[in-house]
Amino acid sequence: MEITTRSLWTLIHGMGFGxxxxxxxxxxxxxxxxxxxxxxxxAPSPGKDHLLGIYLAVMAALAWLTVLTGTYIIYPWxxxxxxxxxxxxxxxxRSLLLSNPATSQWHLIGMEWKEHVAWLVPIAITAAAVxxxxxxxxxxxxxxxxxxxxxxxxxxxxxxxxxxxxxxxxDKNAPxxxxxxxxLVQGEKQ
Amino acid sequence: MSTQNTIPRHDSALVPNxxxxxxxxxxxxxxFAVAVLTVAADKSALVKNLLAIYKPTGALSGxxxxxxxxxxxxxxxxxxxWQKKNVSLRSINIVAFALLGLSLLLTFPPLGDxx
Numbered sequence: 001m002e003i004t005t006r007s008l009w010t011l012i013h014g015m016g017f018g019x020x021x022x023x024x025x026x027x028x029x030x031x032x033x034x035x036x037x038x039x040x041x042x043a044p045s046p047g048k049d050h051l052l053g054i055y056l057a058v059m060a061a062l063a064w065l066t067v068l069t070g071t072y073i074i075y076p077w078x079x080x081x082x083x084x085x086x087x088x089x090x091x092x093x094r095s096l097l098l099s100n101p102a103t104s105q106w107h108l109i110g111m112e113w114k115e116h117v118a119w120l121v122p123i124a125i126t127a128a129a130v131x132x133x134x135x136x137x138x139x140x141x142x143x144x145x146x147x148x149x150x151x152x153x154x155x156x157x158x159x160x161x162x163x164x165x166x167x168x169x170x171d172k173n174a175p176x177x178x179x180x181x182x183x184l185v186q187g188e189k190q
Numbered sequence: 191m192s193t194q195n196t197i198p199r200h201d202s203a204l205v206p207n208x209x210x211x212x213x214x215x216x217x218x219x220x221x222f223a224v225a226v227l228t229v230a231a232d233k234s235a236l237v238k239n240l241l242a243i244y245k246p247t248g249a250l251s252g253x254x255x256x257x258x259x260x261x262x263x264x265x266x267x268x269x270x271x272w273q274k275k276n277v278s279l280r281s282i283n284i285v286a287f288a289l290l291g292l293s294l295l296l297t298f299p300p301l302g303d304x305x
Contacts, residue, residue: 071251108299116297117293117298120221123258123261124217135210138205144207145210145214151287155294
């Protein structure tokens with residue numbers, strides 16, 4: 001069982017940081033709702049407020065790790081131009097997609113949207129995390145801040161969903177491959 | 191026996207909403223900067239070249255770096271102005287969500303191409 005270093009980074013970026021962010025997002029909405037719903041206890045333990053702040057801070061860290069690995073590690077491999085005379089475009093995903101009208105829109109719409117919209121996620125969730133950490137228990141006195149928090153988390157999930165969907169489809173149509181091979185498990189000849 | 195523990199800690203908000211509003215509006219401004227610079231780089235070869243501060247990543251490096259600078263600068267300025275104030279958070283929310291919504295739309299290439 002082997003994997004290339006580029007595939008490994010793609011996994012870390014998408015299935016690791018990105019997927020964890022998406023999973024954590026629904027938890028954050030539930031957490032926020034439970035904490036501030038009408039039937040929530042009037043004076044919950046301060047630990048719960050701290051936990052929500054820590055939860056959102058971890059989400060922010062995941063969002064930053066996702067966009068930074070995507071932009072500065074994987075994207076350069078994706079967009080590298082093939083040398084003149086290259087016949088096999090397997091190591092050049094962007095060129096491979098653009099070489100075929102049936103796949104070119106995956107780059108022209110999919111990647112072009114994904115690479116930019118993904119950056120809205122860390123901006124929105126960092127703001128949400130800072131607000132929760134800063135206000136903590138006082139948030140219950142600021143209904144409009146809670147509206148903003150819910151909205152930011154939902155919007156960040158929507159943007160992350162767009163990026164995740166196109167990331168998966170791009171990887172299906174033109175995976176980022178290459179680099180050194182890492183052997184995960186040594187198999188036996190059958 | 192002291193009754194202090196049964197008295198609510200706050201009767202009204204102690205922390206003004208200004209710092210929260212600053213974070214919310216600055217995030218809207220930062221997101222909108224991503225969208226504006228994306229469209230600008232797409233429309234102008236000069237802007238695209240100027241934004242390619244890290245060649246392997248191309249203009250995306252400049253679009254995102256500049257947007258983060260705009261976001262953090264806006265946040266610092268708004269925080270400084272609103273630190274001890276209560277502001278109209280409803281209006282701030284409307285503006286911030288409008289900016290975030292526009293950013294989602296403008297980064298969508300078929301819509302960005304219409305400009």
